[in-house]
Amino acid sequence: MGRIVVTDRAGERHEIKLEPGDNVMDPLRELSNGIEALCGGMCSCATCHVFVEPEWAAKLEGAQDDELELLEETENYRKDESRLSCQIEFSDKLDGMRFTIAPEE
Ligand code: FES
Numbered sequence: 001m002g003r004i005v006v007t008d009r010a011g012e013r014h015e016i017k018l019e020p021g022d023n024v025m026d027p028l029r030e031l032s033n034g035i036e037a038l039c040g041g042m043c044s045c046a047t048c049h050v051f052v053e054p055e056w057a058a059k060l061e062g063a064q065d066d067e068l069e070l071l072e073e074t075e076n077y078r079k080d081e082s083r084l085s086c087q088i089e090f091s092d093k094l095d096g097m098r099f100t101i102a103p104e105e
Helices: 025-030 065-072
Strands: 002-007 013-018 049-052 082-084 097-101
Touching: 065 082
Parallel strands: 002 097
Antiparallel strands: 002 013, 049 082, 049 097
């Protein structure tokens, strides 16, 4: 069991518990000011866009080409922070990871 710290679109901070192997997108859909995740994690909508704090972003596996292409098309793309939360699998090394949900587009 570990945790992530998420700032939602209203600026409210949430601490969420996760198990290794959990998809980070899932609990973000439950937040009232969370993500839409319209494609359900198929890496085709970018409505699960988050800004991962740089120290944590460096610990993530690099984005695949399809994730990167989608992110670069968003209005709020940030080169060193933008990720699709559906493409992040929680693991022990991500315990304590902090990120902010990107603005709605
Ligand atoms: S949920 Fe659609 S790209 Fe992540």
